Amino acid sequence: MRYALFPESDLAHERSMAPYAPAVTSYPAPEVTSRDGVEGPSKRAVESLRKAAEAHGWSVVVTYSRGCFPHARTGRPGAVKDVLAVRMYRPGRQAVAVYSGGPTWSWGTLAAWDLPPEGLPTFYDSITRFMDEVVG
Numbered sequence: 001m002r003y004a005l006f007p008e009s010d011l012a013h014e015r016s017m018a019p020y021a022p023a024v025t026s027y028p029a030p031e032v033t034s035r036d037g038v039e040g041p042s043k044r045a046v047e048s049l050r051k052a053a054e055a056h057g058w059s060v061v062v063t064y065s066r067g068c069f070p071h072a073r074t075g076r077p078g079a080v081k082d083v084l085a086v087r088m089y090r091p092g093r094q095a096v097a098v099y100s101g102g103p104t105w106s107w108g109t110l111a112a113w114d115l116p117p118e119g120l121p122t123f124y125d126s127i128t129r130f131m132d133e134v135v136g
Helices: 008-017 044-055 127-135
Strands: 061-070 075-090 093-101 105-114
Touching: 044 061, 044 075, 044 093, 044 127, 093 127, 105 127
Parallel strands: none
Antiparallel strands: 061 075, 075 093, 093 105
């Protein structure tokens, strides 16, 4: 008697389902990367954060990129979005605030971390908390 983890009939069923497996497609390259040095659209929220951070001793760089974000559940490419990242640095600490939009703009990732060895990021759920606890 032959023992198998899956009976032969299950293997046949798996093979018959192969045409229904999702096709693997290549992920589209970004239209603009943050390393391209392209200046993005001017947004009042980004300028306010930049000015506040600089006033509290942070070195600030604002970068722009444009491309598809992966879908949260499927990982497939979503709609093309513009992204402004406010990258902040000061001795022993870094932070980033991501402002993205298509038709409407909103704050996405808001995080700050100490440089190694601690280095684990703390994420914030609102720009208000981020401003109060990180910027100053």
